[in-house]
Amino acid sequence: MAPILDIKGLSKNYGSTEILKDINVSIEPGDFLVLVGPSGCGKSTLLNCIAGLEPISGGTLAIGGQDMTHVSPKDRDIAMVFQSYALYPTMTVAKNITFGMKVRGVDKAEQAEKLQKVAAQLQIEQLLNRKPSQLSGGQRQRVAMGRALVRDPKLFLFDEPLSNLDAKLRVEMRTEIKSLHQNLGASMIYVTHDQIEAMTLATKIVVMKGGVIQQVGTPAEIYSTPANMFVADFMGSPAMNLIPARTRANGSGTIVEIAQAGADPIVLTEKRSIALPEDVVLGVRPEDIVETGLHNGGSNALQKADCMIDIVEPAGADTFVVTQLGGKQVTARLSAETKARAGERSNLAFDLSRVSYFSPENGLRLNES
Amino acid sequence: MTDASLTNTTALYQASPQRQLVKTVLRVLLYILLIAFALFYLAPLFVMVTTSLKSLEEIRTGDLISLPREVTFDAWATAWSSACTGIQCDGVKPYFWNSVLIAVPAVLLSTLIGAVNGYVVAQWRFPGANIFFALMLFGCFIPFQVVLLPMARMLGLMGIAGSIPGLIFVHVIYGLGFTTLFFRNYYVTIPSELTKAAKVDGAGFFRIFFSIFLPLSLPIIVVTVIWQFTQIWNDFLFGVSFSQAGTQPITVALNNIVNSTTGVKEYNVDMAAAIIAGLPTLLVYVVAGKYFIRGLTAGSVKG
Ligand SMILES: Nc1ncnc2c1ncn2[C@@H]1O[C@H](COP(=O)(O)OP(=O)(O)O)[C@@H](O)[C@H]1O
Ligand SMILES: [Mg+2]
Numbered sequence: 001m002a003p004i005l006d007i008k009g010l011s012k013n014y015g016s017t018e019i020l021k022d023i024n025v026s027i028e029p030g031d032f033l034v035l036v037g038p039s040g041c042g043k044s045t046l047l048n049c050i051a052g053l054e055p056i057s058g059g060t061l062a063i064g065g066q067d068m069t070h071v072s073p074k075d076r077d078i079a080m081v082f083q084s085y086a087l088y089p090t091m092t093v094a095k096n097i098t099f100g101m102k103v104r105g106v107d108k109a110e111q112a113e114k115l116q117k118v119a120a121q122l123q124i125e126q127l128l129n130r131k132p133s134q135l136s137g138g139q140r141q142r143v144a145m146g147r148a149l150v151r152d153p154k155l156f157l158f159d160e161p162l163s164n165l166d167a168k169l170r171v172e173m174r175t176e177i178k179s180l181h182q183n184l185g186a187s188m189i190y191v192t193h194d195q196i197e198a199m200t201l202a203t204k205i206v207v208m209k210g211g212v213i214q215q216v217g218t219p220a221e222i223y224s225t226p227a228n229m230f231v232a233d234f235m236g237s238p239a240m241n242l243i244p245a246r247t248r249a250n251g252s253g254t255i256v257e258i259a260q261a262g263a264d265p266i267v268l269t270e271k272r273s274i275a276l277p278e279d280v281v282l283g284v285r286p287e288d289i290v291e292t293g294l295h296n297g298g299s300n301a302l303q304k305a306d307c308m309i310d311i312v313e314p315a316g317a318d319t320f321v322v323t324q325l326g327g328k329q330v331t332a333r334l335s336a337e338t339k340a341r342a343g344e345r346s347n348l349a350f351d352l353s354r355v356s357y358f359s360p361e362n363g364l365r366l367n368e369s
Numbered sequence: 370m371t372d373a374s375l376t377n378t379t380a381l382y383q384a385s386p387q388r389q390l391v392k393t394v395l396r397v398l399l400y401i402l403l404i405a406f407a408l409f410y411l412a413p414l415f416v417m418v419t420t421s422l423k424s425l426e427e428i429r430t431g432d433l434i435s436l437p438r439e440v441t442f443d444a445w446a447t448a449w450s451s452a453c454t455g456i457q458c459d460g461v462k463p464y465f466w467n468s469v470l471i472a473v474p475a476v477l478l479s480t481l482i483g484a485v486n487g488y489v490v491a492q493w494r495f496p497g498a499n500i501f502f503a504l505m506l507f508g509c510f511i512p513f514q515v516v517l518l519p520m521a522r523m524l525g526l527m528g529i530a531g532s533i534p535g536l537i538f539v540h541v542i543y544g545l546g547f548t549t550l551f552f553r554n555y556y557v558t559i560p561s562e563l564t565k566a567a568k569v570d571g572a573g574f575f576r577i578f579f580s581i582f583l584p585l586s587l588p589i590i591v592v593t594v595i596w597q598f599t600q601i602w603n604d605f606l607f608g609v610s611f612s613q614a615g616t617q618p619i620t621v622a623l624n625n626i627v628n629s630t631t632g633v634k635e636y637n638v639d640m641a642a643a644i645i646a647g648l649p650t651l652l653v654y655v656v657a658g659k660y661f662i663r664g665l666t667a668g669s670v671k672g
Contacts, residue, residue, distance in 0.1 A: 026373070048565070051565075051569060053565045053568060053569070072568075073565075073568045073569045074568065074569065074570070074571035074572075079569065080565070080566065080569045082562040082565065082566055083562070084560050084562050086560065086562035086563045086565065086566035087566075088566075088567070088580075088581050089563075089585060090584040090585055099567075099570050099572070099580070100569075100570035103570055103571040103572045103576060104571050122649065147566075148571075188482055220420065
């Protein structure tokens with residue numbers, strides 16, 4: 001089966017400014033693709049290009065196997081939910097939802113039937129006669145979703161649909177969108193700057209920065225094998241620790257040395273055979289630093305490191321402790337019953353089997369070299 | 370702590386009867402000033418209305434600001450249907466209808482075209498849109514005297530010189546700068562995502578305009594209509610330059626009535642004619658003034 005969306009070599013300029021560079025993305029039917037990146041990296045622009053709302057400057061774009069590069073938005077078989085919801089202010093909720101069908105000349109009975117179905121699905125039946133100005137933020141969001149759902153398109157496009165909601169509602173709607181995706185089996189592209197939203201919703205993530213795709217992969221791939229230091233830092237909360245270190249060869253493995261202020265350097269042994277340059281940046285997720293002596297399953301990849309604890313931050317289920325390694329603040333996610341105290345040294349251990357190495361020059365991941 | 374601050378505030382209130390007094394005095398002064406200004410501005414209207422209701426005899430013998438001893442509408446009747454505007458003596462009636470025939474279509478057309486222009490400039494950013502808009506704006510500031518001769522030539526070439534359609538054309542053209550500006554400034558406050566959503570929904574250029582933008586536009590339509598109506602109804606220069614006998618607007622007729630009387634000046638008729646000429650704009654303000662203020666201040670769309 002042809003991919004639902006296939007973008008090849010897409011570029012987009014505004015005048016002489018290059019906004020998107022050589023974008024290649026394809027998604028399969030049923031995929032939930034999340035475009036994630038910091039504000040201003042070109043996510044909305046890419047989504048608008050996919051929708052046909054912005055002409056593209058180079059490359060091709062196919063939807064459902066058909067070339068759509070120069071096709072107008074109404075003929076692309078897509079539906080879009082906008083960040084500001086973009087509800088038609090003078091129309092009632094019902095009219096907002098049926099406007100597209102009215103424009104397309106769908107007959108009245110069918111319009112009414114589809115409206116009822118979508119209204120029931122989103123539990124907005126009692127709002128149908130209200131104007132958008134009489135709705136709360138969450139209700140507007142639902143109506144905007146309804147307007148998209150009623151189209152039953154090949155591809156749904158969402159541009160930061162939850163970013164205007166308060167934190168609690170955002171989590172609720174996130175779950176709802178996820179179950180909607182599972183129930184409909186529809187293909188969706190979802191733009192967000194929130195990496196947690198990306199991790200929780202996506203079947204496939206595209207990380208962007210400055211108009212360039214940094215990495216494409218499943219949430220697990222993006223999380224455990226980030227392609228470069230930007231992705232490592234951007235995805236995950238707290239962020240992956242990026243610690244400058246020096247290496248030297250030692251038999252079959254490699255010795256990794258991390259400088260520590262006022263104490264001997266930490267010496268670790270990388271047993272995987274990875275060709276590493278002398279200077280590297282060690283990428284360690286906070287949960288891959290543990291406290292020795294507290295249920296760490298006796299993993300033989302764990303290597304001890306004696307560290308000075310600067311800050312202890314209890315956060316309910318976990319406790320975050322911050323130490324200083326290689327001139328950088330390093331955060332470890334420890335269990336709540338940790339014995340670490342601020343201002344005291346503590347026995348931490350690194351899970352070396354899950355560590356990433358990056359080149360300090362170009363930021364790229366070195367593990368596969 | 371709370372108690373202390375509470376007593377403090379009470380003390381403050383009690384300790385300042387002088388301050389209270391100063392405040393009252395200032396307020397009274399303010400009202401006196403406002404009333405004085407209002408009287409100053411209303412005085413001419415008062416004189417016009419009272420004079421128009423007096424007989425010529427009373428005007429000659431009486432006081433300018435006294436109320437009429439005997440109210441008579443004779444001057445109004447004369448002004449409306451038998452005052453002389455040169456050799457003709459039909460009053461302002463035919464000219465009043467000329468003005469209506471010019472102003473109503475010109476206002477409607479310039480408002481509608483201005484709305485479409487503003488919609489295009491604000492929401493359909495075509496290449497060169499900024500230059501187009503800058504040129505339209507420039508059109509607002511061209512002194513009318515500059516365009517009189519070229520316009521006369523133009524109307525001649527189009528074969529509508531001296532006709533009512535000719536005057537409508539002139540007023541529409543010269544109103545477009547302002548009407549476009551009004552609508553453009555109103556429509557730029559509407560998020561472009563609204564247009565995008567409608568495009569995805571399958572709506573085209575005019576569908577989006579008529580279904581989404583026009584229904585949002587009542588406040589700015591009112592502003593534009595008031596502005597355009599006042600401009601066109603009160604216009605004298607174009608009216609006197611591009612009309613001929615039979616198509617002159619009321620402003621030209623008023624001038625002729627006032628200037629062409631021989632012998633005794635009929636002030637009461639002049640005043641009545643002037644009030645008749647001014648009534649429609651007054652009416653428009655009274656009916657739509659509330660929206661005028663609202664339209665000038667409101668703009669953004671919530672929702
Ligand atoms: N119409 C436009 N003209 C010029 N530059 C634009 C235009 N729209 C967006 N940009 C620029 O493109 C970049 C990407 O914008 P956008 O796609 O909205 O980012 P994101 O959605 O990722 O926050 C930004 O730097 C923005 O300034
Ligand atoms: Mg955006």
